[in-house]
Amino acid sequence: METLVPQPPLDDRPPVRPAAPRLRADATRNRERILAAARELFVEVGVDVPMDEIARRAGVGNATVYRNFPDRAALAQQVALSVLDRILVRAREAQFEPDAFAALCRFVHAAADERVGALCTLLSEHVALHADDELFAVKTLLDGAVQSLMDRAQQAGTMRTDVAPGDVFVALARLTRPLPGSQCLAHDESMFVHRHLALFLDGLRAAGCSELPGRPITLEELRRP
Structure with a gap:
């Protein structure tokens, strides 16, 4: 009788890529x-x-x-793919953190170290995400991993419930882009980024949170061209 080998859930499988030379x-x-x-x-x-x-x-x-x-498009596509791959690894590593909110914080700071703000520029201006199956597959896995981190923290009661993954991605994109005219911060830019991310993450905590204007930013909104 043929032995069946258990397969991981479809959502957890890495995207299938054609074999490269x-x-x-x-x-x-x-x-x-x-x-x-x-x-x-x-x-x-x-x-x-x-x-x-x-x-x-x-x-x-x-x-x-x-x-x-x-050409530049091919290079931009591969840079975007390499950064997405690395951020996905960081999201999956964070899931092993026993404290749900600490897991989200770990991911956010790790993603900042990957300079995700530059990736956002690539995806919005130079890479057609929806037309690239490989990039879209990795981005879909990343979205799911971040959603899982946030769901876990919200279910634990340690994270406010009026936010969505899009809020986290927007904060990461804005805070990891170099500030214009910020030469005074050039010597310690990494510390500047992580300091303000810590302030942002404190605002996501459930305890003592204030009412937010507007509504949560969904992943579907961020995917719109």
Whole structure:
């Protein structure tokens, strides 16, 4: 009799991706350096940073950049995918935190370290999320993981109930973008971000919360083009 192997729930399975050609070790390192450099420069300068500057930051030639990423759109798509993947890992790691509200806080601070604000610019201006099955699949898994974190905290009675995941994503997007004219904060930007995220998270606590104007921001609203 054939032995059946238990399968994880569909929502917990990673997105199925087509097998990519195996790269040599040096080619893999070059690709990773290009993605890291592009991600840094997208945050520091913007998505329209010259490709030559990305090559210089990565320590590779222009030909190596274009061999891996034929155009800016392809590079932006892969940067967005790599950041989404990393944030999804952070959300899943946070689920092992026994305290429900602490789990949400852990995720929010970890997502901030991934500079998710730059990702929002990529998704809204340079990457067609709904037209990219791979990106959309990872984003759907991330949305579900964050929803689960918030549901758990709200059910535990430690988080206010008049907020939704969209509120968290908007706060992350705004607080992780570099402030214009903020050179006085450049030496300690990370501490600045985490300080204000802590203030935001305190506002999500159920105890002593004030009435909020407006209504919660849903994930469906954030997905609208």
